[in-house]
Amino acid sequence: MVVLRAFDNYFLANIILTKLRDAGIECYLKDEYMVTIDPILSNAIGGIKLVVKKEIEEEARAMLYTFDNEYKENSTCPNCGSHDIVLLPKQSMENMITAVASWLFSTYAVSAENIYKCKHCGFESEELPETNRN
Ligand SMILES: [Zn+2]
Numbered sequence: 001m002v003v004l005r006a007f008d009n010y011f012l013a014n015i016i017l018t019k020l021r022d023a024g025i026e027c028y029l030k031d032e033y034m035v036t037i038d039p040i041l042s043n044a045i046g047g048i049k050l051v052v053k054k055e056i057e058e059e060a061r062a063m064l065y066t067f068d069n070e071y072k073e074n075s076t077c078p079n080c081g082s083h084d085i086v087l088l089p090k091q092s093m094e095n096m097i098t099a100v101a102s103w104l105f106s107t108y109a110v111s112a113e114n115i116y117k118c119k120h121c122g123f124e125s126e127e128l129p130e131t132n133r134n
Helices: 010-022 032-037 041-045 054-074 093-104
Strands: 002-007 027-030 048-052 085-089 114-118
Touching: 002 010, 002 054, 010 027, 010 048, 010 054, 048 054
Parallel strands: none
Antiparallel strands: 002 048, 027 048, 085 114
């Protein structure tokens, strides 16, 4: 198995996993459980790793590249028009409490909030700013 990409974001990792599987790529998430339980520890172990079999590595990488481009083309900053939008976890105390509470109550999915941020002008949005397709 080879590591295609490492994620520090549980949701993003799952989105990519689902997309690849839909495209017929057999892939898995590694260390998913650790990251979900302990978001701080995830930095220490290098995040959630998306792994595939060596034989299909190139095919999977090509697919990932396509997804990345699609993602960029579909997101446009409403402020400056840049396509350089990244998904970031909201760093707040509220999030930490949510994470701890989820752990205490054994909720599987940690509902950490994410924001989309324009790398160009710093514009932040809760929703992915999508290009109008008229
Ligand atoms: Zn912008």
